[in-house]
Amino acid sequence: MSIYVYALLVPIASPLVLPLGMERNIELVYSSGLGAIVEPEISLEAIQATDERLLQAVLNHDRVIRELFQQTPLLPLRFGRGFTSQEKLLNHLEKHQEQYLEALTQLADKVEYTLKLTPCDLLDDSDNIDAKGKAYLLAKKQRYQTQQAFQAQQCEQWELLNQLILKTYTNVICETRQSDVRQIHFLAQRNDSTVSTQQFSLWQVQCSHWQLALSEPLPPYHFLKNTLI
Structure with missing residues (x-):
């Protein structure tokens, strides 16, 4: 199972309305001034097991990103990006914090x-x-x-x-x-x-x-x- 990542964003004061993900509710994970929109316990193999499941997963991926983008600026990630643990995700965000914050600043408006x-x-x-x-x-x-x-x-x-x-x-x-x-x-x-x-x-x-x-x-x-x- 993986922690599936949809997008990155800068934490905001007002709460976001988090849509339903592919199989369950999505969550916000924070690290070093960055927020990640994630869905826990997703099997990357299972969501791509058949053409029908793959298509549905891609559509859900796009839907989640669009619904959140209406509420706040974000960096949409490519379909199929996951981490094996939350610790590895947080380490990655901390390591690339400067790069992601720069991109978010450039695209914020x-x-x-x-x-x-x-x-x-x-x-x-x-x-x-x-x-x-x-x-x-x-x-x-x-x-x-x-x-x-x-x-x-x-x-x-x-x-x-x-x-x-x-x-x-x-x-x-x-x-x-x-x-x-x-x-x-x-x-x-x-x-x-x-x-x-x-x-x-x-x-x-x-x-x-x-x-x-x-x-x-x-x-x-x-x-x-x-x-x-």
Whole structure:
């Protein structure tokens, strides 16, 4: 059995509402000015024994972190991190106290957003061309040129969006997923309400050839150093 660790935080005066974990209530463990959100007596092997159990465990891991992040800044840890005893956890926190407190300070007033872009398709009406012979071939050629121009405009809009976001936000990560689906992760101020209103509306206008979807404010998953536990 392991002590499963969800996240690290700086202790706060007001009590937290601790959600249910994977199997039981979660707890707060303190050491050297740090707090750890933990769930005792978790078998890392058991929660990953089947695909179904693994998926449920990952969803619960994310749920716990998000519910707590709504209450206080924290450092979310990767799924599957556990310690064999509370003593080893406390020793680890004490050893890396400076590193974790520095990261918490840097991210204390930040939230992460993910902007997802899915390319729009130009309506293919080539089967409805009412022409024959040379007129048909000309219509097909014009259709091809229109498609090429549409795709070129998509690329231009993607580049423009990158420039707009980089001008506004310092911490930005761009990803291209399968089927040309693209994502932009960025950090914003926790109390900045303009992201989901003015900013998102501007991006939609600038990227008319893309379908845009903006996430809710998230813990800074993509902006943690690899050295975090």
